[in-house]
Amino acid sequence: MKLRFRILAGLVLLGLSGPQANAADEYPTRQIKIIVPFPAGAGPDQVARLIGQRLQEDLGQTVVIENRSGALGSLGAQEVARSAPDGYTLLMGTNTTQASNVAMFKTLPYDPAKDFAPVIRTITTAMVLLVKPDFPARDLKQFMEYARSRPNLTAGYGSGASQISNAQLQSRGGMTILSASYRGVPLAVTDVISGVIDLAFADFSVAIPQMQGGTLRGIGVTSPKRNELTPDLPPLADAMPGFEATIWYGLLAPAKTPEPVVNRLYTATQKILSTPAVRERLASLGMVVAPMPPAEFGAFIASEITRWTADAKAAGIEAK
Template sequence: MKVRLGWLVVLLLCGPAALPAVAADDFPQRQIRIIVPFPAGAGPDQVARLIGQHLQDAFGQTVLIENRAGALGSIGAQEVARSAPDGYTLLMGTNTTHASNVATLKSLSYDPVKDFTPVIRTTTTAMVLLVNPKFAARDLPQFLDYAKAHPGLTAGYGSGASQISVAQLQSRGGLSVVAASYRGVPQALTDVMAGVIDLTFGDFSVAIPQMQGGTLRGIGVTSATRNELTPGLPALAEVMPGFEATIWYGLFAPAGTPEPVVGKIYAACEKFLSLPATREKLASVGVVVATMTPAEFGAFVKNEIVRWSAEVKAAGIQPQ
């Protein structure tokens, strides 16, 4: 009894500081959830499912991927921000949830910095300007000519980067388009294929398969230069100087998650993403492994909020 009381006194005196190491040693003991704040099939969803499968194998516990799409990812992000800080609920965040939303949404229901603990930046990618195969223009010069001659083309967006890209068609390309909001990029792609809207911007991971299958036509890429996976597509910046939208994905935990738990998740993800087979699989769909440590990722997010806020302002987007 005296021994047990002694340990109890030690824990009470040390407080929460004594608990994280124990939690990290035992973590995980049950199912982990990764919330993807975008629809199934979107770029972040594809990366989350690859990482989730690896964590499941590495930890010996089920890893469940849950899609909580809506409001440019803020619904899913809010859910994670309000979850217990124990490492069992994670967010596959992006530059939308943790940077551009600060400027595009009037009342953001979470703080991208204060409400989260960065775990690891996983990947970066870009987008493709996509149209229906029956669209009158077949390449970028034809697209510009057609768009100028037909003002009011409908342009769908389902993320912060795609919203900013649509706006850049107007601010940097001098085009007149009507922006239409979607719950996610896949829904916008579906409506382009169905002929409901004229164009959209899709992440490489969802755009490349559709282009290869002939269901969508690529016009140009949003990266500053051409991408080796789509050498035939010009960078939009070639004819619209300054046009760029490079995006990133990464894992976040709720603020206050014990550092040792974060470190354990980071180490498992870093090991998986460093494998040549993983890099090749992601690169085949235009997603580049570009990891950052928790500290690096945290500093990066703060800088990204500044950068994307400037992009939103330059594109003339009014907060919704």
Template sequence: MPSLTTLLRAALPLLSLAAAPFAAAADAYPSKPIRMVVPFAAGSGTDAVARITAKELGDALKANVVVDNRPGANGAIAAEIVAQAAPDGYTLFMTTNTTHSANPSLMKKLPYDPIRDFTPVARMGNLPFMLVVNPKLPVKTVADLIAYARTHPGMSYASGNSTGIVSGATLGRMAGLDLLHVPYKSTPPAMTDVIAGQVPMMFVDVAAGIANVKAGKLRALAVTTAQRSRLLPELPPLADTPELKGFDITSWNGVFAPAKAPAEVVERLNRELSRIAASKEVAPRFEALGFEAFGQSPKQFSGFVAGELVKWTKLVKDAGIQPE
């Protein structure tokens, strides 16, 4: 009777052959185009970052990475599409705190779970937001705006995403203002109406709004972060205004895959995305958009997302926003 050692030696080649197709499949990734779903319309800050990222990622993987804009329902439409996609690494989701931090508190019924239904792949950076007004509005500072809004109760503000919604409501609560929220499907049409004077103000990500600020079509008053942004050092934080002490809202950006995505694929994607975020060649293009790029490991990103969900739950509650 053969010994156990002899049997194991005979079986090893067979085990290697059985594992070969799986190893080959991992090595072959990607073997077809990759879809990068974006929850906001073309022209939004996230869309602009996604298009640079998709091109760089495609070059690195020697594959075609296609940006698929699916705006609507505050990002929930796109999130549901990704959550239901095959977890094979061929559907990615470039999104923000809107879908994964704020929506659980802003929406009564969410067709996805921000933690359970996704695999964190890589955090890509932050999208600083700024408070902008129509240039014809007779205000030059946040203090001016607060004073003006107090004499014009019911003054409206536009929003194209959750950061805009929560920032506007937080401004109103902290300064004791009577503000009217005007929601839009995405940032571009909201910004168009502020430029046209249909709505006097909004909170917009620097990536989407900076060109119009530089062109004089919008006037920027402040950033929403607690500290000045290195991208717009001339703009003070809203927290510098006495009534808004402690105001600190940051919009983040990252890439997810559907839940249970293959670990080796996630690791490879993270490696390439982190390299893109840290690339000295790509950095000027991100900065020109108003995007602060940096990378995180899947584990770090996972912990960050969990923490941000708690943070934004409190932000929404403190702002007095009721889920819809």
């Protein structure tokens, strides 16, 4: 009887665990969707499309990119958080969706730490403070003098990092800036070009083409050091000590996604990021390949929530 019981119990366990294990071993068997919570052309969108194209080759399944912008990326992040934990709906998350949004909203419709299974951090980058070519100030020193004497300068933001950077102009720069919210950074940049607003912070991947094309001009960068792509632009911290906004993107799945599926995605993406052609392409966009495995990425997100919450508080931002 005892032997028969053990055999039956073993069969039951196999029946419960077998399909899940097999599903993970066979993954993927159909189309994968990566949701980008910002508009087409934004930095996270460019990285998602670069990686998605190559994931198709590695995984043998179609990978589609869908943009779900709005509410500082929280709409797209919420959609992924509520998706089935099977590895077929992923998020190209950022420091905005997974960290600073905690300080931006009184009620966030998802938990950045608990509702996701981190897969891999992909890159780190920074932003450029952009103005029109005919903006009166030609360099950082002139900008500081001009901005402090003009209380009506307007700025747009489309991410947590750009919102906090606008606030840092006030808290660290001693100037008054009127900020307007956009569904994404590229939309704010468009309004700088058209003269609707005076300035905007944009990821390097968005800023560089505008500067190269002569449609916008850079004043300074949010990184602690100069960037080799923009050697003439000083860190904003040179004039405003403590000013920094280093940002990152990474792939995440819904919480409870099977570990073998997460590991499969991590391995494939890590392989892609180590490819010289991909690294060179990302470098041309001002991005540094900075992969983190799932567990490390999860711990990093927890620390980033603390960091960005403190930055928002120091900049005087109140949750809405």
